Amino acid sequence: MTRPGPSLLQLQADVQARAEQAGLQLPEIVYEVVDHRRLNEIAAYGGFPVRYPHWRFGMEYDRLIKGHAYGLQKIYELVVNTRPVVAYLLSQNAPVEQKLVMAHVCGHADFFAHNAWFAHTEGDMMDRLASHGTRLRVLSDEVGVDAVEDFVDLVQGLDNLVDAGALGRAVDHAGNAPPLDGEATERDLLGHLLLHAPLLDWQHEVLAILRDEAYYFLPQGLTKIMNEGWASFWHSRLMTSELLRDAEVVDYAEQHSGAMGGSDGPMNPYKLGIELFRELFLRGGGERGGGLDAIFEARTIHNDLTFVDAHLDLDFARAHRLGDTDEQCAQAREQLLASLTNGGQPVIRRVAPRERGELSLSHSWSGSELQIDVAGETLVNLGRLWRAPVSLVTRLEGRELLLLCVDGEIRREFGELLERPAELGSSA
Amino acid sequence: MSADTGRIARDLRRFDEIVRGRIKQDLKRYVTGSEMIGRRGDRLVSIPVPRIELPRFRFGQNGKGQGQGQSSSSGEGKQGDGPAVGSAGSESGHHLLEVELSLEEMAAILGEELELPNIQPRGRARVEVASRRYDSISPEGPRSLRHLRRTMKSSLKRQISEGTWDPNDPRLVPAPEDWRYRSFRDVTRPDHAAMILYMMDVSGSMGREQKEIVRLVSFWIDTWLRSQYRSLETRYMVHDAAAKHVDQDTFYRLRESGGTKISSAYELADELLSKEFPAPEWNLYLFHFSDGDNWSGRDTEKCLELLRDKLLPNANMFCYGQVKSAYGSGQFKKDLDAALSTEDHVISCDILDREGILPAIKTFLGKGL
Numbered sequence: 001m002t003r004p005g006p007s008l009l010q011l012q013a014d015v016q017a018r019a020e021q022a023g024l025q026l027p028e029i030v031y032e033v034v035d036h037r038r039l040n041e042i043a044a045y046g047g048f049p050v051r052y053p054h055w056r057f058g059m060e061y062d063r064l065i066k067g068h069a070y071g072l073q074k075i076y077e078l079v080v081n082t083r084p085v086v087a088y089l090l091s092q093n094a095p096v097e098q099k100l101v102m103a104h105v106c107g108h109a110d111f112f113a114h115n116a117w118f119a120h121t122e123g124d125m126m127d128r129l130a131s132h133g134t135r136l137r138v139l140s141d142e143v144g145v146d147a148v149e150d151f152v153d154l155v156q157g158l159d160n161l162v163d164a165g166a167l168g169r170a171v172d173h174a175g176n177a178p179p180l181d182g183e184a185t186e187r188d189l190l191g192h193l194l195l196h197a198p199l200l201d202w203q204h205e206v207l208a209i210l211r212d213e214a215y216y217f218l219p220q221g222l223t224k225i226m227n228e229g230w231a232s233f234w235h236s237r238l239m240t241s242e243l244l245r246d247a248e249v250v251d252y253a254e255q256h257s258g259a260m261g262g263s264d265g266p267m268n269p270y271k272l273g274i275e276l277f278r279e280l281f282l283r284g285g286g287e288r289g290g291g292l293d294a295i296f297e298a299r300t301i302h303n304d305l306t307f308v309d310a311h312l313d314l315d316f317a318r319a320h321r322l323g324d325t326d327e328q329c330a331q332a333r334e335q336l337l338a339s340l341t342n343g344g345q346p347v348i349r350r351v352a353p354r355e356r357g358e359l360s361l362s363h364s365w366s367g368s369e370l371q372i373d374v375a376g377e378t379l380v381n382l383g384r385l386w387r388a389p390v391s392l393v394t395r396l397e398g399r400e401l402l403l404l405c406v407d408g409e410i411r412r413e414f415g416e417l418l419e420r421p422a423e424l425g426s427s428a
Numbered sequence: 429m430s431a432d433t434g435r436i437a438r439d440l441r442r443f444d445e446i447v448r449g450r451i452k453q454d455l456k457r458y459v460t461g462s463e464m465i466g467r468r469g470d471r472l473v474s475i476p477v478p479r480i481e482l483p484r485f486r487f488g489q490n491g492k493g494q495g496q497g498q499s500s501s502s503g504e505g506k507q508g509d510g511p512a513v514g515s516a517g518s519e520s521g522h523h524l525l526e527v528e529l530s531l532e533e534m535a536a537i538l539g540e541e542l543e544l545p546n547i548q549p550r551g552r553a554r555v556e557v558a559s560r561r562y563d564s565i566s567p568e569g570p571r572s573l574r575h576l577r578r579t580m581k582s583s584l585k586r587q588i589s590e591g592t593w594d595p596n597d598p599r600l601v602p603a604p605e606d607w608r609y610r611s612f613r614d615v616t617r618p619d620h621a622a623m624i625l626y627m628m629d630v631s632g633s634m635g636r637e638q639k640e641i642v643r644l645v646s647f648w649i650d651t652w653l654r655s656q657y658r659s660l661e662t663r664y665m666v667h668d669a670a671a672k673h674v675d676q677d678t679f680y681r682l683r684e685s686g687g688t689k690i691s692s693a694y695e696l697a698d699e700l701l702s703k704e705f706p707a708p709e710w711n712l713y714l715f716h717f718s719d720g721d722n723w724s725g726r727d728t729e730k731c732l733e734l735l736r737d738k739l740l741p742n743a744n745m746f747c748y749g750q751v752k753s754a755y756g757s758g759q760f761k762k763d764l765d766a767a768l769s770t771e772d773h774v775i776s777c778d779i780l781d782r783e784g785i786l787p788a789i790k791t792f793l794g795k796g797l
Contacts, residue, residue, distance in 0.1 A: 053442075054442075055439055055442040055480070056439075057436060058438075058439030058440035058444070063464075066464065066475055072464055146451075153482055156484075346485050346486065346487060363485070368487040371489065371490060373490075374483045374486065374488065377483035
């Protein structure tokens with residue numbers, strides 16, 4: 001890992017000057033130049049040079065490095081939401097690629113600094129995640145590598161049980177997670193476990209660390225389309241209006257269309273995002289009118305779900321071939337919205353205990369079933385933390401279903417019929 | 429993969445160990461074998477990418493009764509299938525080859541799994557291993573190997589010597605004779621020489637299954653030894669009442685017949701070694717597989733004599749694998765063990781069935797001789 005040389009630093013200064021002239025408000029950006037192995041390693045760690053020890057990062061790395069070795073994927077850039085913003089440049093990138101990456105990074109940096117969903121995240125995440133790693137290594141020395149890793153395995157299976165709605169409450173408060181004075185919100189299950197599960201001291205500490213990290217990464221999952229769309233909108237605008245030299249146009253065009261490409265419709269978040277921003281820019285009045293104001297407002301207030309809901313209308317769906325008929329377009333829009341709700345994760349909330357001591361959960365029905373056998377296993381894991389009965393009410397084949405876990409055993413109880421099950425094959 | 433350094437190496441190793449079922453066996457059932465489709469040349473290949481999916485609350489299909497296989501794409505990408513879904517089935521006519529592990533990788537895994545010691549070669553380095561090194565320049569060659577800088581240099585030299593060089597208009601136009609190309613030369617370096625001799629009993633009592641077992645054992649031994657020596661000679665020999673040299677293909681395919689005279693094989697082996705593979709120069713590995721049902725005690729005596737006087741003094745290792753067959757008495761191994769128990773480079777081993785293959789390999793190669 002090295003600092004960029006003088007030519008890259010000059011390039012960075014040029015790109016950022018243009019970006020700021022164009023209206024982006026950039027926090028400080030620091031670049032590191034790395035080779036592909038190191039870049040894949042950092043990507044496996046979620047963008048950070050150091051994390052706590054866990055096989056899951058090794059698994060990610062295995063996938064990335066194989067994809068790289070067979071030419072299936074290549075990571076050009078990696079940006080980390082921290083202060084200063086840290087971004088990585090691949091040492092093998094050609095100069096025009098570095099320019100493109102830097103323009104793209106400007107978009108991300110502006111987004112991290114201004115989108116409301118990131119308002120709560122801490123700025124010192126490099127240090128924070130490194131110290132989390134140190135803590136888990138120390139604890140592994142004290143209580144054993146396997147004990148700590150097994151516990152992390154358990155908690156990682158539950159780390160989608162966090163409350164996106166409570167993100168705002170973490171502002172003005174140390175840490176990324178919402179504060180736990182008194183009670184956790186009904187969807188903040190990790191918070192509830194932290195307050196009430198019978199945990200050993202070291203388990204409590206590990207859970208607090210993992211909860212903090214879950215809340216740090218949560219908004220990135222909620223704003224993928226917007227974040228990539230915003231960065232792509234700006235790299236495109238900056239490159240084609242100011243930064244490109246004549247000789248670089250063809251290479252740039254190839255890179256850009258490679259990133260926007262994908263044969264199966266505009267679900268590519270880069271493509272969908274950039275088109276939504278472009279549409280909004282044009283409808284808002286374009287260059288002279290209020291186009292810029294409209295997109296800057298959108299980047300501040302929306303997440304993917306609200307952004308798509310507000311701006312992906314029938315005209316857009318037709319223009320971008322989301323379906324051949326209006327009906328198909330509407331259906332595609334609904335599917336997309338469903339997949340973006342709660343970042344694609346099921347909404348699970350804590351409800352009043354059915355019995356004293358039981359941890360009772362309810363899955364808020366949104367039209368899709370949980371994978372029931374896996375949900376059962378998840379409950380068993382939850383039961384191991386809670387050390388008392390746990391239950392989940394969900395829906396299967398139109399019926400209410402209660403999954404109850406007592407002493408590691410799962411029982412299923414079907415309730416009343418809530419709707420006719422869909423005819424098999426009717427949706428094909 | 430081996431060359432990964434840094435902190436991720438520890439996490440990667442841990443992941444590998446879970447996937448292979450070495451540690452944390454309770455996670456083994458969450459291992460799914462997904463794949464990436466890649467390209468090698470014009471073939472599509474499947475690259476296995478194992479994943480471990482910890483249970484979590486997630487949306488998914490519920491089959492009747494048992495849960496069906498889960499969707500293999502993990503999270504990212506398109507979650508809600510849009511109307512235009514890539515036609516997954518359209519390529520069904522193509523055969524996807526799994527990316528082969530290279531034999532080297534396979535040998536490394538074998539060595540690791542069985543905790544095989546690396547072999548200490550003996551003898552002088554003898555064999556020349558050839559390789560190509562692109563480190564010279566030639567005035568002829570394929571366009572793909574053009575060396576522009578050297579071409580320009582020779583063009584400049586020519587123009588200066590012809591007096592056509594004009595510093596004020598420094599244009600260089602290479603003439604055909606100016607072009608220079610990278611070219612290789614063959615380099616050789618010495619290496620240890622090794623030879624494996626496989627001898628197999630193909631008498632009437634050795635059935636199809638017995639030969640299959642021999643085949644598997646030989647394959648793995650071959651793989652391991654090849655990982656230890658760059659150049660390896662392999663010879664095959666079969667015998668019933670008489671022994672003969674065969675090629676690899678015949679070795680594995682020959683049908684059973686006739687009686688058994690093991691000494692015939694050892695005699696032929698001795699002849700081969702003294703003619704072609706003189707001992708101090710060569711690392712010699714001798715493997716013999718039989719069901720142990722020799723013709724007579726007198727022939728067994730002769731075998732032991734041949735081993736003691738001729739073969740053992742020269743070989744790094746003599747391995748005898750006795751495959752259990754319905755007819756064999758298995759007497760030969762008993763006699764061998766009784767007579768040669770003091771020779772520590774004689775290794776014998778019973779292979780009862782396929783389960784016995786890995787232990788046999790470990791027994792044979794575990795000493796690192």
